[in-house]
Amino acid sequence: MDDVIAAAGLAFRYPGAAEPTLKGVDLRIARGDFTAVIGGNGSGKTTLCKAFNGLIPHFWSGEFSGEVTVDGVDTLDASVAALSHRVGYVYQDFGNQLVRPSVREDVAFGPVNFGLADHRERSESAMRLLGIDHLARKYVWELSGGQQHLTALAGVLAMDPAVIVVDEPVAELDPARAEETYRMLKRVNKERGTTIVVIEHHAEFIARYARSVVLMSAGTVRWHLPVREALGRGEELAEHGIPAPQIIAATARLIPETDVPLTVAEAAQGIREAGLEPGAPVPEPVTQPPGPVIARLSGVSHGYRDVHSEVSTVLDDVDLALCEGERIALVGSNGAGKSTLLRLLTGLNVPRKGTVEVDGIDTRSVKPARLADRVCYLYQHPEQMFLNDSVRQEIAMFPTQRRRPDAESIVEDVLDRLRLTEFADRDGRTLSGGQQRRTTLGIGLAMAPALLLLDEPTASLDTATRNDVIAMLAALAERIRCVVVATHDMQLVAEWATRVLVLGKARVLADTTPAGLFGDAELCERVNLVPPQISVLGRELGMHPPPLSVDAFTAAFAPALAGGR
Amino acid sequence: MARKQRDVLSVEWVKLELLRTAYATRGGLFTVFDPRVVIGWYLVFAVVPWLTHNITVLAALFAATAVAVGLCRVGPLVLGLFAFGLVTETVYLFAVAWFFDGDLHTVAALVTLSLKLGIVALASMAAFVSLDPEKLSDALVSMKAPPLLSFGVSYGYRMLPIIMDEFHTIVDGYRLRSAPMERKGFLAWRVPVHIGLTLVRSFYPMMLNTAKRTRTTVEALETRGFTFAGESAKGRDIRLAYLRMRPRDLALLAVTAILIAGAFAAGELNPLFARDF
Numbered sequence: 079m080d081d082v083i084a085a086a087g088l089a090f091r092y093p094g095a096a097e098p099t100l101k102g103v104d105l106r107i108a109r110g111d112f113t114a115v116i117g118g119n120g121s122g123k124t125t126l127c128k129a130f131n132g133l134i135p136h137f138w139s140g141e142f143s144g145e146v147t148v149d150g151v152d153t154l155d156a157s158v159a160a161l162s163h164r165v166g167y168v169y170q171d172f173g174n175q176l177v178r179p180s181v182r183e184d185v186a187f188g189p190v191n192f193g194l195a196d197h198r199e200r201s202e203s204a205m206r207l208l209g210i211d212h213l214a215r216k217y218v219w220e221l222s223g224g225q226q227h228l229t230a231l232a233g234v235l236a237m238d239p240a241v242i243v244v245d246e247p248v249a250e251l252d253p254a255r256a257e258e259t260y261r262m263l264k265r266v267n268k269e270r271g272t273t274i275v276v277i278e279h280h281a282e283f284i285a286r287y288a289r290s291v292v293l294m295s296a297g298t299v300r301w302h303l304p305v306r307e308a309l310g311r312g313e314e315l316a317e318h319g320i321p322a323p324q325i326i327a328a329t330a331r332l333i334p335e336t337d338v339p340l341t342v343a344e345a346a347q348g349i350r351e352a353g354l355e356p357g358a359p360v361p362e363p364v365t366q367p368p369g370p371v372i373a374r375l376s377g378v379s380h381g382y383r384d385v386h387s388e389v390s391t392v393l394d395d396v397d398l399a400l401c402e403g404e405r406i407a408l409v410g411s412n413g414a415g416k417s418t419l420l421r422l423l424t425g426l427n428v429p430r431k432g433t434v435e436v437d438g439i440d441t442r443s444v445k446p447a448r449l450a451d452r453v454c455y456l457y458q459h460p461e462q463m464f465l466n467d468s469v470r471q472e473i474a475m476f477p478t479q480r481r482r483p484d485a486e487s488i489v490e491d492v493l494d495r496l497r498l499t500e501f502a503d504r505d506g507r508t509l510s511g512g513q514q515r516r517t518t519l520g521i522g523l524a525m526a527p528a529l530l531l532l533d534e535p536t537a538s539l540d541t542a543t544r545n546d547v548i549a550m551l552a553a554l555a556e557r558i559r560c561v562v563v564a565t566h567d568m569q570l571v572a573e574w575a576t577r578v579l580v581l582g583k584a585r586v587l588a589d590t591t592p593a594g595l596f597g598d599a600e601l602c603e604r605v606n607l608v609p610p611q612i613s614v615l616g617r618e619l620g621m622h623p624p625p626l627s628v629d630a631f632t633a634a635f636a637p638a639l640a641g642g643r
Numbered sequence: 644m645a646r647k648q649r650d651v652l653s654v655e656w657v658k659l660e661l662l663r664t665a666y667a668t669r670g671g672l673f674t675v676f677d678p679r680v681v682i683g684w685y686l687v688f689a690v691v692p693w694l695t696h697n698i699t700v701l702a703a704l705f706a707a708t709a710v711a712v713g714l715c716r717v718g719p720l721v722l723g724l725f726a727f728g729l730v731t732e733t734v735y736l737f738a739v740a741w742f743f744d745g746d747l748h749t750v751a752a753l754v755t756l757s758l759k760l761g762i763v764a765l766a767s768m769a770a771f772v773s774l775d776p777e778k779l780s781d782a783l784v785s786m787k788a789p790p791l792l793s794f795g796v797s798y799g800y801r802m803l804p805i806i807m808d809e810f811h812t813i814v815d816g817y818r819l820r821s822a823p824m825e826r827k828g829f830l831a832w833r834v835p836v837h838i839g840l841t842l843v844r845s846f847y848p849m850m851l852n853t854a855k856r857t858r859t860t861v862e863a864l865e866t867r868g869f870t871f872a873g874e875s876a877k878g879r880d881i882r883l884a885y886l887r888m889r890p891r892d893l894a895l896l897a898v899t900a901i902l903i904a905g906a907f908a909a910g911e912l913n914p915l916f917a918r919d920f
Contacts, residue, residue, distance in 0.1 A: 465817065
């Protein structure tokens with residue numbers, strides 16, 4: 079089998095960097111493979127992939143040594159332009175990769191630039207293959223995130239490259255759209271024989287779609303193995319910040335000797351064959367009666383006017399009460415109205431119909447700045463919250479401008495609690511993703527609100543940082559009376575929330591508990607949610623209510639294991 | 644005072660209006676013509692007013708461009724800004740003329756200038772509201788403008804919604820996190836000062852956030868052959884293949900010529916010279 083990518087002794091140091099980012103990489107990727115590149119933050123994954131399309135060393139000049147051959151061409155001899163016929167790259171922030179106003183123009187941008195006479199056929203067939211041909215005449219800013227991602231992919235595909243590199247598709251997309259992207263990549267891989275390389279944190283996607291896995295660590299390739307073997311090395315993966323998929327962790331505890339399962343069905347079959355059955359269901363913990371109401375929505379309808387002057391209905395006659403002591407997860411696909419609901423609670427928008435009350439105050443009667451004494455809203459992208467020059471100023475902004483008498487001690491306390499003291503004088507924009515997220519949590523904490531609203535707090539974080547944020551959210555509970563999180567992260571929902579609101583079709587489709595949501599297969603299907611794998615596995619094996627964590631799952635098998643031995 | 648959802652005169656509205664204007668979503672008269680002809684039409688009305696002092700001619704040209712603006716469905720934001728500029732300028736002219744002891748002559752001379760500027764402004768509104776960024780950049784390419792300029796224009800349009808979004812987010816951040824005004828002050832003078840300060844303070848974070856996004860764009864341009872296209876003519880030919888002069892384009896040119904000739908003829912018959920007073 080011939081290799082489409084071959085790197086030998088590849089080393090690279092960015093200009094001005096003290097340490098090389100890549101140190102002696104040797105790697106061969108077979109033509110037609112579907113490879114996942116994994117590794118912790120800063121392990122050199124992205125740099126490696128940029129060496130494939132010649133951006134390194136041609137665009138980013140630095141210290142380069144070793145040899146990279148792509149589709150038979152030495153990248154050092156070829157220009158970036160010549161290499162772009164062989165390698166396509168879809169960025170993590172793919173929206174910025176779209177440079178033309180309309181979808182059709184953008185997809186055809188590459189072929190037209192290179193003067194390919196069949197540019198029209200190329201772009202049409204790329205759009206058809208990805209199922210976005212009906213969007214051809216749309217402007218790129220009209221598209222949803224998932225559609226933008228497919229447009230970026232189509233633009234790359236129109237060049238008909240031998241290799242397509244996709245950088246962390248799940249980071250900016252909701253899981254259902256990411257799934258769509260993966261299905262499309264699989265189709266491209268199958269129909270055109272294109273080699274696919276993805277950079278990915280989520281072991282569940284790797285298990286289902288990749289055929290081989292490259293583990294990067296400290297600028298070198300640790301190993302390159304077939305997917306089953308790679309995911310079987312659970313401990314080694316966890317060391318590098320990639321926890322094994324829940325079903326692999328669970329089966330490893332119950333039936334350590336069997337093959338690593340890649341799907342829920344395989345795992346369920348393995349457990350059944352081993353003769354294991356779950357014990358009696360653990361009764362659901364008695365839920366605390368809800369405390370006093372913090373926020374109330376009565377008959378709320380809201381919508382936005384679009385560029386064609388049509389008013390969309392995002393929320394339609396919604397009644398809700400959010401109570402003290404609740405940890406509420408707001409779920410639903412993109413555009414279901416999660417952010418709108420949060421904005422209505424902050425008073426940034428007031429409803430077209432109905433009333434929103436926070437702490438007994440009608441949001442129509444006061445300005446959002448006044449309401450901010452009671453409500454805090456943290457954006458999805460931390461850097462959009464940075465208005466000042468240092469972390470300390472960001473956190474101090476609210477208490478000092480409002481002349482809180484103990485402003486200084488509040489700031490010191492928050493910096494200390496969130497482990498930000500050492501970055502306190504740095505500009506928030508220069509911090510890593512996890513540190514930025516902690517800074518925004520600090521901003522929220524210093525506002526000491528009754529109601530804290532968070533938009534996607536765990537998106538695009540690697541697993542270690544993510545767990546850190548979840549732990550911090552749990553710790554916030556003692557200071558803040560009610561927390562609402564809008565999220566696509568079902569593991570966060572399972573591990574953290576006490577109440578789940580499912581939004582869809584401009585209404586609240588379900589108001590339930592995590593176990594109630596994940597135990598109802600029909601509901602999950604209807605609102606397009608993918609429960610955590612462990613809950614699906616539990617359901618498959620007849621557990622009701624379904625387990626929400628691997629520990630809860632294995633605990634249910636404790637009697638069976640004890641009896642068997 | 645109860646607040647309510649506002650669909651006009653809000654940041655959101657300004658954003659939508661700019662997008663509607665830039666992307667010609669309202670349709671309108673000139674969208675069906677060859678973009679080169681539309682640019683030509685605009686250039687004619689941008690030059691001709693400077694060739695005369697005859698107020699009759701200028702008034703006729705003003706009327707023609709005003710009708711064009713109506714047919715092109717220019718949005719309320721742009722039109723409102725134009726009207727605001729025109730009205731304040733007129734008031735200012737009269738005030739200055741009166742203050743410096745001028746008479747009707749002075750006013751007439753100043754009105755000539757206002758009319759000329761008005762014509763150019765109206766013509767540019769009509770033309771550019773009807774050109775979406777694709778057509779505009781293709782027209783520039785075909786008129787042999789430097790590739791960087793035509794790309795800059797089309798990329799500028801691409802950036803517009805991004806900048807507006809960043810701006811909106813940051814203004815909202817200020818609305819939530821900065822202290823509310825305690826008192827509005829005499830004649831509410833603190834309100835515009837507060838708004839002004841917020842706008843100025845928003846600029847730096849907005850530009851930083853926008854600039855951060857462009858790094859990917861620059862890399863993507865390189866890998867998608869933008870530099871390559873600058874050096875080869877093939878891409879250019881493909882891109883412009885669809886531009887074609889049709890009878891309706893010639894008709895537009897003819898109508899324009901007749902209108903201008905008509906304006907000058909009317910001026911001949913019924914002259915009102917600013918300098919003859």
